[in-house]
Amino acid sequence: MTARPRRAARGREVRGREVRVRPPAGLAVVGILGGAALLVPFVALVAGVDLTRLPELLTTPSALDALGLSLRTALTATAICLVIGTPLALVLTRLDFPGRSLARSLVLLPLVVPPVVGGIALTEAFGRRGLIGEHLQLLGIEVAFTSAAVVMAQAFVSLPFLVVALEGALLTRGEAHERTALSLGASPLRTFLTVTLPLLVPGLVAGLVLTFARALGEFGATITFAGSLQGTTRTLPLQVYLERETDPEAAVALSLVLVVVALVVITVAYGRRDRSHA
Amino acid sequence: MTSLDCRVVVPERGVDVSFTVAPGQTLALTGPNGSGKSTALSAVAGWLRPESGHARLGDRTLFDEHTWLPARRRNVGYLTQDPLLFPHLTAEANVAFGLARAGVVGRRERRETARDWLGRVGVGHLASRRPGEMSGGQAQRTAIARVLASGPELVLLDEPLAALDAQVVPQIRELLAEVLTGRTTVLVTHHEADVVALADAEFQIKSRI
Numbered sequence: 001m002t003a004r005p006r007r008a009a010r011g012r013e014v015r016g017r018e019v020r021v022r023p024p025a026g027l028a029v030v031g032i033l034g035g036a037a038l039l040v041p042f043v044a045l046v047a048g049v050d051l052t053r054l055p056e057l058l059t060t061p062s063a064l065d066a067l068g069l070s071l072r073t074a075l076t077a078t079a080i081c082l083v084i085g086t087p088l089a090l091v092l093t094r095l096d097f098p099g100r101s102l103a104r105s106l107v108l109l110p111l112v113v114p115p116v117v118g119g120i121a122l123t124e125a126f127g128r129r130g131l132i133g134e135h136l137q138l139l140g141i142e143v144a145f146t147s148a149a150v151v152m153a154q155a156f157v158s159l160p161f162l163v164v165a166l167e168g169a170l171l172t173r174g175e176a177h178e179r180t181a182l183s184l185g186a187s188p189l190r191t192f193l194t195v196t197l198p199l200l201v202p203g204l205v206a207g208l209v210l211t212f213a214r215a216l217g218e219f220g221a222t223i224t225f226a227g228s229l230q231g232t233t234r235t236l237p238l239q240v241y242l243e244r245e246t247d248p249e250a251a252v253a254l255s256l257v258l259v260v261v262a263l264v265v266i267t268v269a270y271g272r273r274d275r276s277h278a
Numbered sequence: 279m280t281s282l283d284c285r286v287v288v289p290e291r292g293v294d295v296s297f298t299v300a301p302g303q304t305l306a307l308t309g310p311n312g313s314g315k316s317t318a319l320s321a322v323a324g325w326l327r328p329e330s331g332h333a334r335l336g337d338r339t340l341f342d343e344h345t346w347l348p349a350r351r352r353n354v355g356y357l358t359q360d361p362l363l364f365p366h367l368t369a370e371a372n373v374a375f376g377l378a379r380a381g382v383v384g385r386r387e388r389r390e391t392a393r394d395w396l397g398r399v400g401v402g403h404l405a406s407r408r409p410g411e412m413s414g415g416q417a418q419r420t421a422i423a424r425v426l427a428s429g430p431e432l433v434l435l436d437e438p439l440a441a442l443d444a445q446v447v448p449q450i451r452e453l454l455a456e457v458l459t460g461r462t463t464v465l466v467t468h469h470e471a472d473v474v475a476l477a478d479a480e481f482q483i484k485s486r487i
Contacts, residue, residue, distance in 0.1 A: 179325050180362045182350040184428045185379030194375075198366040 042259060048252045057253035065231045066239035067257070073147060073235060074215040077154035081162045081211045084155075086204070089166035090196075094175070104167070111160040118157055119224025126152065127225070149226035150233050154215035161214050162207040169203025209269040213262060280431045280462050284333035284340075286314070286321040293317045296331075297464075297481045299432075304463040306473040309483030315466040319434045322464070323356040324349030335432055353379070355430030359440040361421035363409040369396055369420045370405040376428025395423040399453055415446035419453065426457055433463040439472065451475050 013019050023031065050057075057063065092104050110118050126133040127144045136143065143149050177199060181191040219237040226233040228242065236258060243251040285296035293314030299305040307315045320326035322333050322340065324347065332342035339345050340352050363372050373392035382391050396402045399419040401412075409417050418438065425433065438454065439447050455475050465476055473480050 176358075176360070176362050177364060179349060180356070181364070181375065182348065183323060183325075183352070183354065183356045184376030184424070185350050185353070186375070187350065195364055198364075 045252060045255055045259060049256050050249055053249060054253055057250045058257065060250070062230055062239060063250070063254060066234055066236045066254070069147065069150070069231065069234065070216055070236040073150045073154055074212055076151045077158060077215040078208055078212045080151065080155045081159045082208060085159055085162035086166060089163045089170060092163070093167050093170040107163050108160050110157050115157055115218065115220025116224050119153060119221035122153060122156060122221060122225040144225060145227045145229065145233060147232055150222055150235060153221035153225045154218045157218055157221050158211045158214035162211045165203050165207025165210065166200065169200055173199055206269045209265050213265040216261060217258065279460065280336035282322070282333065282335055282432055282462060282464065284318070284322055285331040286318040286328045287331045288314070288317055288328045291317055295483055299462055299464060302460045302462055303478040304458055304465055304476055306477035306480045307464060307466045307483065308468070308473065308480060313483040315483060316436050319356070319436050319464060319466055323354050323434055324352050325356070353431045355425035355428060355433045357421055357425045357433070357435050357438050359437045361409070361417040363417055363421055363424070365409050368406050368408055369401065369412070372409070372420055373424045373427050376424055380427060380429030391427065395427045396420065398457070399423040414442050415450060418442060418450060422453065422457065431462065433458065433461050435463065435465045437466055437468065
């Protein structure tokens with residue numbers, strides 16, 4: 001008779017709540033250790049920052065250049081992904097055409113290939129001697145090794161994040177609300193603007209946040225396709241990599257900035273999700 | 279007032295149903311699950327394209343072998359057991375959504391008409407609520423107002439009371455009986471009480487097996 005209250009006190013079966021099905025003890029230990037292993041490097045990073053030098057390290061001209069460039073390019077890339085990714089997600093979920101499932105897998109390609117391969121592919125397409133770049137060259141347009149190339153590399157690798165998020169949102173919601181709008185006499189455009197789009201907002205926000213985070217962290221495709229010129233193509237991750245050789249403390253300080261941004265992103269994207277599932 | 283004459287054939291669902299509804303009358307479609315009641319309504323609404331068949335509403339062809347009128351041009355109101363209110367809009371905005379088709383022009387007129395309709399279905403006090411803040415019965419009342427406010431020539435009701443709490447069913451059935459009077463309507467239902475209260479005629483689809 002005394003066992004029951006003691007268990008409740010240990011936080012097992014909570015009175016007034018459903019009984020949880022917990023993982024076996026052994027698995028829980030492995031899981032908790034695994035979680036700790038993920039966090040250790042970040043703890044070490046924070047511990048490695050010399051707080052007294054932090055303001056000085058983050059305000060050098062090269063650091064400010066990199067930070068400004070990163071924010072500008074990542075925001076632009078995110079905007080481009082929004083404009084391209086939304087119609088693409090609609091095509092992939094709401095349009096029946098042969099090879100649709102193949103197309104849906106191909107969209108994931110930039111996410112799956114190593115970013116450096118993405119950079120090589122972009123160079124082959126838009127580089128000076130590239131498939132399209134050659135013709136652009138004739139028109140006097142050069143993209144490789146410019147800030148535009150940074151934006152292209154970032155948009156290229158992060159577009160799948162937005163498309164996948166939107167596909168998920170579109171598929172889980174189904175089409176019944178849109179059909180209802182059409183049955184009430186709304187045109188396809190009005191239905192899209194007043195029903196589809198507003199219903200898509202939560203998925204869109206989560207997708208955009210992840211897209212921005214991926215664009216901000218882009219390294220491999222950027223350095224391959226756009227190079228590393230201060231103020232033009234040297235984004236924050238590239239700056240971190242460069243500083244690592246010359247001033248490790250500066251590299252750690254700049255890394256901290258990226259970690260803080262990532263934490264904000266996770267809070268915005270997943271905090272919302274938890275609330276909507278509550 | 280308009281009559282409906284239709285035949286819906288969907289072989290992969292084993293559906294071949296034909297029926298007619300006289301102008302201003304309510305036809306109850308009954309029959310076992312899977313007999314094609316809902317499939318027939320979806321086809322007439324324009325939500326499902328049948329393999330063959332036809333639907334004529336008065337002198338307009340909704341579909342036949344050669345024609346397929348999209349849902350937005352059919353002027354057919356469709357209400358399912360899920361009210362399918364737009365969750366981001368208030369009750370008033372939900373009802374106002376279909377008023378353009380009914381020829382109500384001007385923001386103010388639409389607002390007033392939407393409020394009138396909400397009053398008629400007994401939820402006038404909920405005009406500024408969103409669907410998430412309504413009970414199932416209130417949401418279905420709002421959906422009834424929305425579908426009728428859009429001025430449909432034909433009303434399709436697919437088990438409109440099936441998802442409601444038992445104690446509100448009689449009130450909403452009464453409301454339907456009142457607002458459907460004189461409208462050409464097809465009602466899919468499992469319940470004899472609905473047939474008795476709402477229908478002028480009953481068509482029982484036989485089991486295929």
